[in-house]
Amino acid sequence: MSRRERLLATGLPRVLGHADFEAQNLRWQDGRLWTVHDWDSLAWQPEAALVGAASGMFAGSGQPTLAPIESSQAFLAAYQEARGRAFTGEEREVAWAASLWTAAHNARYEALYGHTPVSGDAVRAQAAERLRRANA
Known part of the structure; x- marks a missing residue:
């Protein structure tokens, strides 16, 4: 099952x-x-998907990347x-599947526009473990 299939199956x-x-x-x-800015980024998703996505991106302040797995784990634990x-x-599986959303999007952008593959490298390094936790 892919990340997308796992998220759609919930x-x-x-x-x-x-x-x-x-x-x-x-x-x-x-x-x-x-306060939270950038409210044009609203989504109608399961709570666990929104939290999981946040756990993958919350640390990004420069060129977007994927948080380390340990940081995502700590974020999810603190949220719960x-x-x-x-x-x-x-919900745990959905959260871990969604933790790759933004980084995968950013990796695609990096590849399309010739940017340094910060997100791409992070996705390659972490995807297998995040997908294992997602049962995907």
């Missing part, structure tokens, strides 16, 4: 959320998230703790 309910959770779109005050409920097995 029957999880959809929510409206922000789908471009890169560092440059976030502002913090006193150690707490204060803050919401007071652990993800189900299906």
Whole structure:
């Protein structure tokens, strides 16, 4: 099963959320998230998909790349703790599949326009493990 097939196979309910959770779109005050910019990036997806996508991109502040797997794992754990409920097995799989969304898009852009393959290299290095966690 591919990443796309895994995401399409879910029957999880959809929510409206922000789908471009890169560092440059976030502002913090006193150690707490204060505001989120770039609201033209709304998506109607399962909560786990939005959170998973954020876990893959939240650290990006320069040329976009993919967060290290350990950072994505920590992001997902912190999110679940803050919401007071652990993800189900299906939600975990969807989150890991979605963690590749933005990096795959950015890798395509790098290849098309001859940019340094920062996201492309990260996807090549991490995709197998992220897809294993996604059961895809």
